[in-house]
Amino acid sequence: MPIGGAALDSTSGIPLPKETLSAAKQSDAVLLGAIGGNKWDSNEKHLKPETGLLQLREGLKVFANLRPATFFPQLVDASSLKKEVAEGVDVMVVRELTGGIYFGKPRGFRKNENYGEEIGFDTEVYAKYEIDRIARVAFETARKRRGKLCNVDKADVLEASMFWRKCVVEISSEYPDVELSHMYADNAAMQLVRYPKQFDTIVTNNIFGDVLSDVASEITGSIWMLPSASLGESRSHLAVQGPGLFEPRHGSAPDIAGQDKANPLGTLLCAAMLLKYGLGEENAAKRIKDAVLDTLNRGFRTDDIKSSGTKLVGCKEIGEEVLKSLET
Ligand code: IPM
Ligand code: MN
Numbered sequence: 001m002p003i004g005g006a007a008l009d010s011t012s013g014i015p016l017p018k019e020t021l022s023a024a025k026q027s028d029a030v031l032l033g034a035i036g037g038n039k040w041d042s043n044e045k046h047l048k049p050e051t052g053l054l055q056l057r058e059g060l061k062v063f064a065n066l067r068p069a070t071f072f073p074q075l076v077d078a079s080s081l082k083k084e085v086a087e088g089v090d091v092m093v094v095r096e097l098t099g100g101i102y103f104g105k106p107r108g109f110r111k112n113e114n115y116g117e118e119i120g121f122d123t124e125v126y127a128k129y130e131i132d133r134i135a136r137v138a139f140e141t142a143r144k145r146r147g148k149l150c151n152v153d154k155a156d157v158l159e160a161s162m163f164w165r166k167c168v169v170e171i172s173s174e175y176p177d178v179e180l181s182h183m184y185a186d187n188a189a190m191q192l193v194r195y196p197k198q199f200d201t202i203v204t205n206n207i208f209g210d211v212l213s214d215v216a217s218e219i220t221g222s223i224w225m226l227p228s229a230s231l232g233e234s235r236s237h238l239a240v241q242g243p244g245l246f247e248p249r250h251g252s253a254p255d256i257a258g259q260d261k262a263n264p265l266g267t268l269l270c271a272a273m274l275l276k277y278g279l280g281e282e283n284a285a286k287r288i289k290d291a292v293l294d295t296l297n298r299g300f301r302t303d304d305i306k307s308s309g310t311k312l313v314g315c316k317e318i319g320e321e322v323l324k325s326l327e328t
Helices: 005-009 018-025 049-060 128-144 159-172 185-194 206-219 265-278 282-297 315-327
Strands: 029-031 064-070 090-096 108-112 117-121 148-153 179-184 201-204 229-231 244-246
Touching: 005 049, 018 049, 029 265, 049 244, 064 128, 064 206, 090 128, 090 206, 128 148, 128 159, 128 201, 148 159, 148 185, 148 206, 159 179, 179 185, 185 201, 185 206, 201 206, 229 265, 244 265, 265 282, 265 315, 282 315
Parallel strands: 029 244, 090 201, 148 179, 148 201
Antiparallel strands: 064 090, 064 229, 108 117, 229 244
16 A cells, blocks of 8 residues: 555545555554655645654554664674674664654744744643553563663653653562663764663653664664564553554665665565564574575675675675575
């Protein structure tokens, strides 16, 4: 189903056609292709491809965005960090996805007397239920990993963050087995590149999660390798129905469009996450993941992850190599 630029260019002319949202809602899981492109960058907000994605997240109520950043030994030379810093990193960023400043009101542009000119403004706002449910997903996630949860906020400055932290601390009493710590977002950005191995699971709001998950991705060598799962309540150990949305972490890379250069492995790993978290098909998920790793082990690389001694191939060819790995 079309979304973003594809939808804008089709007869519907809007970034999320009704038919796309209803087909997504009726599905067991949704796999998203990257959206966006220069062509639509100067569109008004309601006609931006990004708006379509935000509407889809909101429509599917997928408030919990799991963004792993796992070091790939095969890609050690692709990371901009030193080997000893990047090696062994395994961080899961749990990003709140349907609230905060991305959706908060009031927002807009208006003339303002205090400033004597037009202003642009947004609102960072979180209700207790929104914090509680993302905190529970994060504690559950940490519990299944190494049992450490770092809450990231700006409780030194922002009221919304002070409230966020208070709610996270309250929820922590339900999870005495998980070790909770707190970090300010600016420090967390620095710590992620200084000593990323200190992190297991991170929980944070929508905007800090957007930024920090991109920072974390570079530890692993390439954002093009990384998947994400956006889950609603039924897929996150709670009780409401609805499919998960599985999105690659990268954008659409318009600069290399049509050149057969893009790395499809992140999207394939999204399909693996879809199988695992969306459909409960853990074995199938593992087969895809193993096929991707086997393809890397056999030395195939796209342009973004190439290094000396590896075989540079295009998008189509690396896909074919993954298929070969899957068949063996
Ligand atoms: C992401 C993207 C999106 C976001 C954009 C495309 C709306 O940057 O998924 O990280 O800001 O959430
Ligand atoms: Mn982003």
